[in-house]
Structure formats: C-alpha cells, structure tokens
Amino acid sequence: MWSCNISLGVCTIHHLGYYKNEIIFVSQRSGELKVTNNKETGYLTLDFPTDTLEEINNLPEFSLAFDVLPIKTYKGKTDYMLVFENERQITELNINFSEISKIKARGIIVTAPGDNVDFVSRFFGCGCGIDEDPVTGSAHTSLAPYWSARLSKTHLKAIQKSARTGTLFLEYNRDRVNISGKSILYLIGDIFINC
Numbered sequence: 001m002w003s004c005n006i007s008l009g010v011c012t013i014h015h016l017g018y019y020k021n022e023i024i025f026v027s028q029r030s031g032e033l034k035v036t037n038n039k040e041t042g043y044l045t046l047d048f049p050t051d052t053l054e055e056i057n058n059l060p061e062f063s064l065a066f067d068v069l070p071i072k073t074y075k076g077k078t079d080y081m082l083v084f085e086n087e088r089q090i091t092e093l094n095i096n097f098s099e100i101s102k103i104k105a106r107g108i109i110v111t112a113p114g115d116n117v118d119f120v121s122r123f124f125g126c127g128c129g130i131d132e133d134p135v136t137g138s139a140h141t142s143l144a145p146y147w148s149a150r151l152s153k154t155h156l157k158a159i160q161k162s163a164r165t166g167t168l169f170l171e172y173n174r175d176r177v178n179i180s181g182k183s184i185l186y187l188i189g190d191i192f193i194n195c
Contacts, residue, residue, distance in 0.1 A: 048179065079106050091161050104127070123136040
C-alpha cells in the first residue's frame with residue numbers, strides 16, 4: 001500500500017533528522033515516487049504516476065460483495081473501480097468482505113460524486129489483507145483521471161469515507177497526479193534482524 005510512504009516520509013522528516021522538503025522513493029512497479037513536505041500548510045504531497053482505466057461489464061462477484069451494483073465499472077492495473085450514483089450509497093454500502101477477498105485484484109475502489117466535495121471514495125484491500133484502508137493514496141491514481149475527465153477540472157477535492165475519513169487535494173497532470181493531505185505519525189519502532 002502506498003500509504004506507508006506517507007508515514008515513512010513523516011517519520012523521516014520528524015525523527016531521522018532529514019530536513020529537506022522532498023523524499024524520493026523508487027518502486028519496482030511505479031518507478032520514482034516523491035513525497036514533498038509543505039511546512040507552511042502541513043500537507044504532504046505524493047507525486048505518483050496515474051493509472052490507466054478500461055471500462056468493463058460488472059463482474060458477477062460484485063453482486064455477492066455489495067448490496068448495490070455500480071453504474072459503471074473500470075479495471076486498472078491492480079484494482080477495480082466501481083462508480084455509484086451518490087455519496088449516500090458509498091457511505092451506506094453493505095460489504096461482504098469474504099466475497100470481496102475472492103475477487104482477483106489488489107483492491108476494490110468505490111466512488112461517487114460528493115455532496116460537498118468533487119467526489120468520495122472507499123477502498124477495500126482484501127486482496128492484500130486489509131478489509132478497508134482508511135486513506136489510500138494509490139487509489140487516487142485511478143480516481144483522479146476519471147473524475148478530472150468527468151468534471152472537466154484538474155484540481156479536485158476528495159474525501160475517503162472510511163471510519164477515520166481523510167480529505168485529499170488532487171492535481172491531475174495527465175501522466176502524474178499530485179495527492180496532498182495531512183498525515184499523522186502513529187508509530188515509531190525498531191526492527192532487529194539476526195544475520
């Protein structure tokens with residue numbers, strides 16, 4: 001999950017004596033990933049490559065996993081993205097996690113237009129052992145291109161409607177998306193490896 005990069009960025013900036021405003025990570029799957037720390041706003045900005053989406057028909061498994069079916073379905077590189085009619089459907093969605101875990105994907109993104117923001121979403125990562133991720137940066141590499149095209153705008157405000165919730169500000173630049181938000185460091189630890 002990309003969310004670990006935000007936490008690592010916060011830990012590096014606040015606890016490991018790294019005082020530059022940018023941290024660069026290299027991912028075998030996605031190449032160079034950057035996290036920029038805006039000290040004035042307190043936001044961290046992830047610079048990630050955008051996902052490519054292909055519209056597909058609903059899978060039969062979706063009717064077992066959710067109590068409402070989406071109006072559109074897309075397949076990205078690793079996730080399915082399901083588009084619903086309104087924010088209430090996203091908030092009140094009944095989920096069968098056992099059935100979601102049978103779907104061959106890293107995760108399932110559900111999304112709809114927001115009542116007070118451009119769009120809302122939730123992310124179910126049962127394919128990687130997470131029923132519901134609170135705030136998922138990488139899911140917004142799929143969400144940003146879709147909502148940018150649908151709303152004809154490149155700057156978007158979004159809320160991930162998990163129990164914890166998270167507000168994100170997106171800047172869509174065709175092949176890259178900047179994902180900004182606040183992050184809270186919740187754990188510091190040491191790992192000891194016997195060699």
